[in-house]
Amino acid sequence: MTKPPRIYFDNAATTPVSEKALAAMLPYFRENFGNPSAIHHYGTEANKVVEERRKQVAKNIGAISSEIFFTSGGTESDNWAISHALAVNGRKGRHLVSTAIEHNAVLKPLERLEGSGWKATLIKPDEYGQITPEQLEEAIRPDTVLVSVIMASNVIGTILNIRELCATAHRHGVLFHTDAVQAAGHIPIDVRQLGVDLLSISAHKFQGPKGAGALFSKIPRVPVPLILGGGQEKGARSGTENVPGVVGLSQALTEAVENMDQNSKRLTDLRDQLIASTLRIPGTYLTGHPTNRLPGHASFVIEGLAHGAHLINELNEAGICASSGSACSASSREASGVLSALGLNEQLAMAALRLSLSPENTEEEVETVAKALARLIPKVRDLTKNNRYSH
Ligand SMILES: Cc1ncc(COP(=O)(O)O)c(C=O)c1O
Structure with missing residues (x-):
């Protein structure tokens, strides 16, 4: 394929x-x-x-x-x-x-x-x-x-x-x-x-x-x-x-x-790799349960961002399609109700990142995304600090 x-x-x-x-x-x-x-x-x-x-x-x-x-x-x-x-x-x-x-x-x-x-x-x-x-x-x-x-x-x-x-x-x-x-x-x-x-x-x-x-x-x-x-x-x-x-x-x-057992094991491994590498970047927090979660689903909130969409745009420029919560609220100026319901403050709830995998994704892709995040999160934070990104 x-x-x-x-x-x-x-x-x-x-x-x-x-x-x-x-x-x-x-x-x-x-x-x-x-x-x-x-x-x-x-x-x-x-x-x-x-x-x-x-x-x-x-x-x-x-x-x-x-x-x-x-x-x-x-x-x-x-x-x-x-x-x-x-x-x-x-x-x-x-x-x-x-x-x-x-x-x-x-x-x-x-x-x-x-x-x-x-x-x-x-x-x-x-x-x-x-x-x-x-x-x-x-x-x-x-x-x-x-x-x-x-x-x-x-x-x-x-x-x-x-x-x-x-x-x-x-x-x-x-x-x-x-x-x-x-x-x-x-x-x-x-x-x-x-x-x-x-x-x-x-x-x-x-x-x-x-x-x-x-x-x-x-x-x-x-x-x-x-x-x-x-x-x-x-x-x-x-x-x-x-x-x-x-x-x-x-x-x-x-x-x-039919393929659930096999896919679920593989996706859980890839997801956990993605979670571990993202959490190594200071000021990033996992949202949702650490283990009792969908096999291919990794979600975070990130300090120092005005809106999750800013990181999504940078990732997109780098050839990576991700989202900042649900697709229906991708460009919303309001924090996700779900993240607010977890007790997160509004600023963090605005700065979400969701990476969701399918069986078609590969380990190399996970590695590429991990490297891109390590580079782009500090970049978006800098731009935010210098008012190049605001709400
Ligand atoms: C949990 C949940 N419920 C309902 C829907 C709506 O499904 P559909 O896009 O098929 O109308 C979605 C889609 O994003 C969803 O994630």
């Missing part, structure tokens, strides 16, 4: 589609382009592949195919999980529990609900981004309808204890959703073991295509639709199915799950 000339360490934002996923998708653009609802040859072929791939996605997370609903990605799955839970359980009350480290795909729907009479309690994590069952126990009220907790943070990489948190919610008869967008394909997921009612995944975070995701729901009721129209997905989600997207999602997930 030809490697791009740049070093790409922003895989938590998005990943290149794997060769196998791409090859699996291609026939569904021209040879097998049918609309799965059509009853002729092309339609039935397309329908057959969507149902086969649904089974395959289900198998990869320990579910059954009737529990998988295809979506346009993580954002839609998160929005839908929340609205479905409210529709099913809304009679119980008007209270929701989530955490201060969720992605906006969860936080924004909660904000909107707060505008229409709902109340959301956001649990503050400890300094590593973890929350405990005791904290959840305290937050749950008799009128709580849903608990939604991210499985692994996109900003700081910490993996949360979903099994225990879900058991706590269930003891109180509360539905549980997890945003597993960063976790799927990277760490093992078995929905039965976890016990969750709802779970969101997105293909482009594990080398599948953008615009393809899935919602797992074991609630014994077809999810209340967010999108109305032709009644596809058993009436749960209208719109002609994204057949190549479904194929790419399922192929990439299968590949990621």
Whole structure:
């Protein structure tokens, strides 16, 4: 495979589609382009592949195919999980529990609900981004309808204890959703073991295509639709199915799950090398848990920078693509809510660096990035001190 000339360490934002996923998708653009609802040859072929791939996605997370609903990605799955839970359980009350480290795909729907009479309690994590069952126990009220907790943070990489948190919610008869967008394909997921009612995944975070995701729901009721129209997905989600997207999602997930042990060991080693070399630069601090974190995810805050974007720009000039937290807030002038929730002061929370790896990254790339950081962090600090960089 030809490697791009740049070093790409922003895989938590998005990943290149794997060769196998791409090859699996291609026939569904021209040879097998049918609309799965059509009853002729092309339609039935397309329908057959969507149902086969649904089974395959289900198998990869320990579910059954009737529990998988295809979506346009993580954002839609998160929005839908929340609205479905409210529709099913809304009679119980008007209270929701989530955490201060969720992605906006969860936080924004909660904000909107707060505008229409709902109340959301956001649990503050400890300094590593973890929350405990005791904290959840305290937050749950008799009128709580849903608990939604991210499985692994996109900003700081910490993996949360979903099994225990879900058991706590269930003891109180509360539905549980997890945003597993960063976790799927990277760490093992078995929905039965976890016990969750709802779970969101997105293909482009594990080398599948953008615009393809899935919602797992074991609630014994077809999810209340967010999108109305032709009644596809058993009436749960209208719109002609994204057949190549479904194929790419399922192929990439299968590949990621098959290679997970091997990839995870290798990526953990590379990540730890990257963490060790970065922390040798004075005034750099790891964010998130030191070990209980996503295999390819290293995140830091750095003293003496006015904004993480200044370092990202210098790295970019040097041919290295990284990010300063989540992709959606790359150029934001506000500190990441996640980093502030960890108790970091605003100045440090503004100066974040996230390096996220995929199985396509190499040890040489890690060494090159380590050297570049040792050179560029002092450079950006100097420029900041001399007012060449400000907010
Ligand atoms: C944790 C998390 N949830 C949800 C999303 C949204 O997923 P998508 O880009 O597929 O809409 C992302 C993507 O950045 C994410 O990292």
